[in-house]
Amino acid sequence: MKQYHSIWIKLIQEALENYAKERAIGDLGSIKIVAETPPNPDMGDIAFPMFPLARLFKQSPPLIAEGIQKHLPETPWGKTEIAGPYLNVRLNKFQVQANIIEDIEKQADQFGHTKAFADEKIMLEFSCPNTNKPLHLGHLRNDSLGESVSRILKANGANVQKVNLINDRGVHICKSMLAYLEFGHDSTPETADRKSDHFVGDYYVKFAQWAKENPEAEEKARDMLRAWEKGDSEVQELWKKMNHWAISGIKKTYENTGIHFDTYYYESETYLSGKDEIHRGLIEGKFYKEEDNSIWVDLSDIKLDKKVLLRGDGTSLYITQDIGTAVKRHEDWPFKRLIYVVASEQKYHFQVLFHVLGLLGHDWAKNLYHLSYGMVNLPEGKMKSREGTVVDADNLLEELVNLAKSEINSRERDDEITDIDKTSHSIALGALNYYLLSTTPAKDMIFNPKESISFNGNTGPYLQYTGARICSILRKFDDRKTEFASGRFQAELLTVKEEWEIMKLLASFSDIIEQAGREYNPSYIASYLYDLAKIFSRYYHDNPILHNADANIVVSRIRLVKAIKQAFEKGFYLIGVPFLERM
RNA sequence: GCGUCCUUAGCUCAGGUGGAUAGAGCAACAGCCUUCUAAGCUGUGGGUCGCACGUUCGAGUCGUGCAGGACGCACCA
Structure with missing residues (x-):
């Protein structure tokens, strides 16, 4: 508009x-x-x-x-x-309507795209799992957001690079390794018939139980970490084996949820980097040394405390590694901006990180951005790993798939839907992604499993259903093509109030995509699509599209319906809701 | 204690740069399937937008203060 x-x-x-x-x-x-x-x-x-x-x-x-x-x-x-x-x-409705339809058809699969970030190189970091357990609901919000924002930025003309940083080292990894040595008896995911990341996660849980009765377990884990850092070959072998299990399992989850990365970084390869940067900063007088040789930065000029950047024994910290990783990434692929999709609990960390990178003289530091999102809670309260209330990503998805499947079966649409497994998987993904993305990222949200799997109301499956009905109408139109062959498109025939409302919504699509891009906020797309679906549902409930004596009206309305389909296909893609031809 | 963020209907959430009667979904109740998929459509009820000041012709939206909640303030990640 x-x-x-x-x-x-x-x-x-x-x-x-x-x-x-x-x-x-x-x-x-x-x-x-x-x-x-x-x-x-x-x-x-x-x-x-x-x-x-x-x-x-x-x-x-x-x-x-x-x-x-x-x-x-x-x-x-x-x-x-x-x-x-x-x-x-x-x-002037009729002139504008004709313009809008022509525009949309001309844009084809680029409909709604803008030049807001034309050719800008943007790196987007998201997911960043630990390799000691499978993904949970919190990761799903992160992944959903990251994938969606990357698609939205691309639709705004950006050149996007999606990166993941696998947290594959540290004492938490050693804990599952230790428990495996203790209780694993050389079993494997295959022999245990368990998805490999869950297999690793089981030992992490076992460690926690074991440590409760054996206080020395924690110390053993720290010993193992030291052995790992020294390069002890047995520990390294085990680490490689278990990491492979964890990562391949996690990648399977990415595949199931439609998440992709251009580059994987591994903490085990980056955790030492950053030390040189810290030493350089020390020499340049940006940082200072304490008596125990640890290196600190004074943040009082940005009204923060002081912060340690490198341990006295010279070993690396979380922030040391993040400094090194950022520098390396800019060397690998000189981005205009880098966006970190990380939960809001790490706000302070990123404030410090960005400031320190600026102190080190990296002018691109001012273009770093922490896309912070709120916690995902359950209706009963917080998810707590200790109380076992964490919702597992794979289990949740499976639950949604089964629900969609029984929903399809109860509707007896088996003759229409050739691949029920594929369709129910798509519906599950639509339900999940729509639910996770329709809340503004900054806010904490409550994930209600029951509500997300209910397919009534403001949900992903409702959108998919509306899209599928559009496809059904278009198929029937094609079947009866000869019947309407004489029809011509005339904007003057689109006089229904809802038609004009739909036209104006369609003309706003690119404005919405731009806004969603500028604010890194997919929820604008979600509510736009819901508005469009809602008004279209009302429209075609009251106004027959094919059942009309005037072929000109049929053809004109079909052109409108096709334009809506274009908006749906593009919009669905942007928020990770699969578009279904039939459901 | 200090810092950041949040607070809109019973519940879950929307409300571009301040603007004309604050909107959806769920839940409740009442209608609509010889017609393009009823996973739908229509209607009814439900609100001192946490509270109080202030800025403005005008505040859910901006500012200050207060209350409640979340998250940080590790030589963890």
């Missing part, structure tokens, strides 16, 4: 200037005309509030509206009318 807004802002601006001249007002100052949308479509398509002009013109807003209206030229773009203190525009 932006283009139509601009046209009218320009027209109003000129009329305003002429009116000002007439009233002998020389300088309009900083007054800018703003375009808004009236609360009710019956009032018009664009609204211009006159309040801000009242003081300068020493007139009431309705009088100013009248004055401006008199100075407006005739235009093919529509008409104005005064509604109290507002000057409202009613667009």
Whole structure:
């Protein structure tokens, strides 16, 4: 809609200037005309509030509206009318409708794309799992967000590189290794018939139980970490074996949830990097050394405390490694900006990290961004690993798939749906991704499994259902093509109120994609699609598309329906909801 | 104690740059399947937008203070 807004802002601006001249007002100052949308479509398509002009013109807003209206030229773009203190525009529906449909068809699979981030190199880090246990619900929000934001940025013209950092070292990894040595008896995921990351996770759980009765277990884990760092070959062998199990299992989950990465970084390969950077900073006087040789940064100039960057014994910390990794990434692929998708609990860490990178003289540090998202809680409260209330990602997905399957079966649509497994998997993904992405990232959210698997109301499956019905209509149209062969598209035949509402929504699609991109917020796409689905459902409930004697009307409506399908296909993709031809 | 974020209907959430009567879904109740998929559509009820000041012609939206909640403030990651 932006283009139509601009046209009218320009027209109003000129009329305003002429009116000002007439009233002998020389300088309009900083007054800018703003375009808004009236609360009710019956009032018009664009609204211009006159309040801000009242003081300068020493007139009431309705009088100013009248004055401006008199100075407006005739235009093919529509008409104005005064509604109290507002000057409202009613667009020339038929011309605009024809324009919109043509535009959409021309854009084809690029529909809604913008140049907001044209050719900008953006690196996006997300997921970053530990290799001691399988993914849980919290990871799913992270993955969903990361994948969706990357797609949205690409639709805004960016060149995106998706990176993962596997946390494959540390004392927590040693814990599952230790428990495996103690209780594993050389079993494998194959012999135990267990998905390999769950297999590893089982030993992590066993360690916790074991450590409860054997306090020395914790110390043993630290010993093992030291052995690992020294390169002890037995420990390394075991580490490689178990990491392979964990990572291949996790990758299987990515595959099942439609998550992809361009590059994998491994903490075991990056954790030593960053030390040189810290030493350089010390020499350059940016940091200081304590008596025990540890290196610190003073953050009082950004109103934070001081922070240790390197241990006294020279070993690396979380932040040491993150500094090194960021520098290496910029060398590997010189990004314009780097976005970290990480939970809000790490806000402080990123504040420090970005500041320190700036101190080290990296000018790109100002373009680092922490896309922080809130916790995922359950209706019963927080997920707690100790109490076993953590929702496992694979189990949740399986539960959703089974629910979708029984839903399909109960509808007896087996003849329509050839591959029930594939379809129910797509519905499960649609339910999950839509649920996770329709809440603003910054907010904590409550994940209600029952609600997410209910397919009524504002859900992914509802969107998919609407899309599938559109496909069904289009298939039936194709079957009866000869019947409608004489029909021609005429925008003048699209006179139903909902048709115009849908047109305006379609014309706003790129505005929404741009906003979602600029704010790194997929929820705009989710609610846009819901609005579109809702209004379309109402429209075709009341207005037969194929059951119409006038072939021109059928053809015209079909063109509209096809445009809606384009918006759905693109929008669904952007938020990870599979588009289904049948369901 | 200090810092950051959050608070909108019984529940879960929307509410671009301040603007015309604050919106959905779930739950409850009442209608609609000889017609393009009823996973749908329509209607009813439900709100001092945490509280109080302030800025403004105008505040759910901006500012300050207070209350409640979450998360941080490790030589963990």
